[in-house]
Every structure is written in structure tokens, then in C-alpha cells.
Amino acid sequence: MSSLAQPKKWEKLFWPVLASALFLALWHYTAVWTATKVFPSPLAVEKGLAELARKGLLWAYIGDSLRRVALGFAAAAALGIPLGLTLGWYPAANQTLNPLLQILRPISPIAWIPVAIILFGVGDATAVFLIFLGAFFPIVVACVSGVSNVPSVFRRAGRNFGLTPLQLLAKVIFPAALPQIIIGLRISLGIAWLVMVAAEMIAVDSGLGYLVIDARNSGKRYDLVVAAMLVIGVIGLALDLGFRRIRDIPSVRWGVRHES
């Protein structure tokens, strides 16, 4: 098949399914042939998942994790978007705060765990705070660059029609920067989902991250560890796919390149 040829519909589905099936088979037979006592086979993981579902833990933990990510991500967006727009709008403010942001940005949220526990104690608030930290900086950076990349013709046209600075921000700058802001939101949602696992291992006793560490600590249940990993992967994929739909909205699509 040439790389230029448009893949047929069944091919689009068939090859990924085949690859996944091969992976499962490889995993299964490796577990069987090496006769490992520690690492679970796919069937053991499936049984583990069923057990979690039966106990009612699966849905409760998924719900807890999603709730924490939603809170942390929403707080990051609610603070990060206005801050990013402001910094993009006032270059002087950006010059003042940018060094500080650039120092804070590369610090992994995991390094914040001790500080977060002092500030918020052990519990939900700490987990949410860590997720917030992971999501906040990419959102700010995307907004700043989104605003500063707005072509000057758009600003000029807005000013020409007599918009006040606030109207200009709402009607020209924000929509013009929106495609880039949405890319930033998508990246930071992915990071929030990653940080959730670490945060829940440390700060709380529910959720998918907690399930990973708890299954290992109480009885070395590696079937449950891998089951939790799979659930984290599948939900992470679902979140990303859901987010990608936003960029197909016509008032956003113009500015988003269609890469995967």
C-alpha cells in the first residue's frame, strides 16, 4: 500500500485492532511462558477489573479521579486564561512576570508535594492543588503566545470600528487567540491527568492513582495495578478525543492545524 493512497474504511479500523490483538497475545504468552508469579496475564487483569467493578470500587474511584482533575483543571483555566490574556495584552506586565513564570514552570508538581501538604494538609485539596499546578502554566503560556500572535490587521480593524479596549479584547483578541488557547488547554488537560496519579498516590485514599499504589502495598495485587493502569490509559484517551472535537467548531477550526 502506498503511503499516499487513502486507507479504506475497514483498514482504518482493522490495522489498529490487529496491532492491539497482537500486543495482547504477546503479553499473554510472555506471562504464560515465563511462568511469572508477579506479573499478571491479560486474563488476570480482566478478572481483577471485574472484581473491582463488583465491589463498586471501580466507578467510585473513576469518579473521584475525574472530579479532582475537573476541579484542578477548571481552576487552572479560570485563573490561567485571564492571566495569560492580560500578560499577552500588556507586554510590560509580561516582561515583569515572565522570569518568575519561567522559573516556576519547569518545577514538576511532584516536587510541590511537601509544600502542598503543609498548605492544604493530607486530602482532596492537596491533590486538586497539584493537578492545578500541572495544568496552570501551559495554559498561561498558550494564552500569552496566542494573544501576541494575533495579526496586527485584526487589531487595526477592531480599532477602526471604534471598539473600546475591553471590546477589542472580547471581540477580536480572544477569538483570534482561541485556537491556540484551545491547544494549550488540551495539552494541560493531558498533564492534569498525568499528575492526578502521583497526587492520588500521596495525598488521598481513593481514586485511580491511589488504586495503583494501594493494590501494590496491600497484598501485591499486580493484577489490580495493571487494571488501574489500563483504566487510566483508556480514560486519558477518551478525554483527549473529546477535547479534539472542540477544534472542529467552525469558529475555531480556521486556526487549528489538523495533526493528531
Add this chain to the structure above:
Amino acid sequence: MERAAAGPKLSARHITTVFQSDGKSTPVLDDVNLEVGQGEFLCIVGPSGCGKSTLLSTIAGFLSPTSGEVRIDGEAVSGPDPRRIFVFQERGVFPWLTVEGNIEFGLFSLSRPERRQRVAHYIKMVGLEGFEKAYPAELSGGMKQRVEVARALAVNPDMLFLDEPFGALDSITRLIMRGELLRIWEAERNTIIFVTHDIDEAVQLGDRVAVMSDRPAKIQQIVDIDIPHPRDLSAPRYLELRNGIFKQLGLAHKV
């Protein structure tokens, strides 16, 4: 061409502009003087990079001259104004709004029914019926240019500034758009200042053509185009005026 007795619509006096960057100063406009009458269609031509666009941006209030002053209706220009709309090449159309949304953009102070009525009127005038809900990405260059002209006209400006508006269009679309612009101008009678590097375009459209020199630019000459519309592009008078401008710019019109 009739001019208001009260004086010119626009007068630019001793406009001098020097750009500063990295400690180097580049003189762009050198003592430009210009008067434009009410309802006049003035074209400005000149070699590329000569400062035509700088002059137009200054007249529109986006740039302040280093010295000199622009007055419109006797009032000094200190910034852009919704009574005078600048039309860019089709790049100025907002890609996140539909055709309707773009044309409606400047009408936010009007009531909803009034907005509707204006949008419908100008969509019809520029021939975009059926494309009201389309986004700019779905339109051709010529159609986007019409959207931008309609957006400008919808706010009922008394002046239009057009900066090489048809420069990015193919030659057939460009000819059609020139005809459309003249038709609209004859209906609305706004004062139009039209910057172009295309001498034919200037002579086809303008009541007068201002010829600019190389940088730092002065206005070398203003040519009256005393041919009524519609203009015959093979008439001796048309060719004579056109060749005069080519000569003025020091261009041999032979290939």
C-alpha cells in the same frame, strides 16, 4: 467633479515620517501635501516600498507623522475613526466569524432589526447572497475581499481607505472587482483613497491619480483623469494619461 465650497474633505500638510529602528533612522515620507475633495476617488501610485501604505495609514490615523498634520472635515486626525474605514487585502476578514458576522461587526451600536437590514442590504450589494453563513475559509480570495468591502460599507463611512485591496487576486477577478467598486462608489459616493502599484488600475478607477516618487517619497505629480465612466481602455486619451504616468515613474512601457 463637484467639491464642497467649505474646503477639501481631507488635507494633508507637510507630512514627514521618519522610521526609527536600532538607532537607524529611515526617512519614508518627505513633506507630502495632498488635498482630496468630498466624494472624490483618488488613487495613489508609486514604486513598491515607496511609502504609499505609510501615507495611507497616516491619513487613517493608525500612524502619527513625525511632523505635519492631516485634517479631515477641518478636524485634525488623531486616531482611527469608524467614519473612515481602512480596507486591507482580504487578510483583514475575521476568520472566526461568518460572512454575516463579519459584515455585522461594526454595527454593535445599532438595534437588532436595523443590523439585520443593513447586513442583508450589503450582502446583496456585494453579491454574496447564499453565503451568509459561510466562514471565510470556505470562500475564494475575491469573495473574502467583497466581505471586507461590505463590512466597511455597512457602517456607512464617509471615507474609505483601500490599501492595494485587489493585489492578491487573479487578474480576471481583479477586473471584476474594479467594476464592482466603481458601481458601489457611484451608488454610495463615499470619498475613496485607493493605494495601488498598478498604474492601469489607478487610471481606470481614479478621478485623479497621485504619483509618488521613490523613498523618501514626495508626491511628484497629480494627474486629472478627465474621462467619464465607463472608461474605454483603448481610447487614445486613456492611453495618453497612462503613458504619461509610466513616463513620470521613469518606466519604459515596452516589454
